[in-house]
Amino acid sequence: MKDGKIRFTLNGREVVYEDSPLRRLLDVLREDLGETGVKEGCGEGECGACSILLDGKLVNSCMVAMGTMEGKNLMTIEGLRETEQGKCIIDAFAEAGAVQCGFCIPGMVMAAQSVLQDSPHPSEQDIRKGISGNLCRCTGYDQIIQAVLTASEKGEGLW
Numbered sequence: 834m835k836d837g838k839i840r841f842t843l844n845g846r847e848v849v850y851e852d853s854p855l856r857r858l859l860d861v862l863r864e865d866l867g868e869t870g871v872k873e874g875c876g877e878g879e880c881g882a883c884s885i886l887l888d889g890k891l892v893n894s895c896m897v898a899m900g901t902m903e904g905k906n907l908m909t910i911e912g913l914r915e916t917e918q919g920k921c922i923i924d925a926f927a928e929a930g931a932v933q934c935g936f937c938i939p940g941m942v943m944a945a946q947s948v949l950q951d952s953p954h955p956s957e958q959d960i961r962k963g964i965s966g967n968l969c970r971c972t973g974y975d976q977i978i979q980a981v982l983t984a985s986e987k988g989e990g991l992w
């Protein structure tokens with residue numbers, strides 16, 4: 834941190850942040866940076882609706898203070914959906930009928946990306962483990978698991 838400024842990368846572009854280091858990353862993303870695909874569910878690290886990739890790892894943005902963000906590399910659903918990988922996952926969610934109310938889906942897509950990054954050919958068990966921090970009240974998870982399997986198959990070579 835220099836001059837009280839915090840610099841980090843958001844979806845490939847540099848962001849300079851000058852407000853309180855105590856604010857939550859989730860609030861800065863939604864309120865300051867227009868990243869409204871990042872949802873707030875519980876606000877307590879329990880539901881995964883606010884999931885982002887921070888230095889490549891799946892993280893709940895409601896649990897991250899801005900003071901820890903210097904030099905970090907952040908990807909949100911707004912960035913992921915512009916990539917071939919993101920498009921493949923989103924298409925697979927649609928094909929599997931994995932989207933009902935949709936509230937959990939941005940976080941689920943981020944979790945799916947994390948699963949596929951770690952394991953391009955995941956087992957059902959790998960997927961269940963990878964999305965275990967993301968709650969969905971609508972689907973019963975089966976269609977979501979199918980969507981990740983479909984993305985893995987149709988996106989062969991992307992991860």
Ligand code: FES
Binds near residue numbers: 873878879894
């Ligand atoms: S809003 Fe962050 S985990 Fe629920």
Ligand code: FES
Binds near residue numbers: 934968
């Ligand atoms: S689709 Fe409604 S919470 Fe998951």
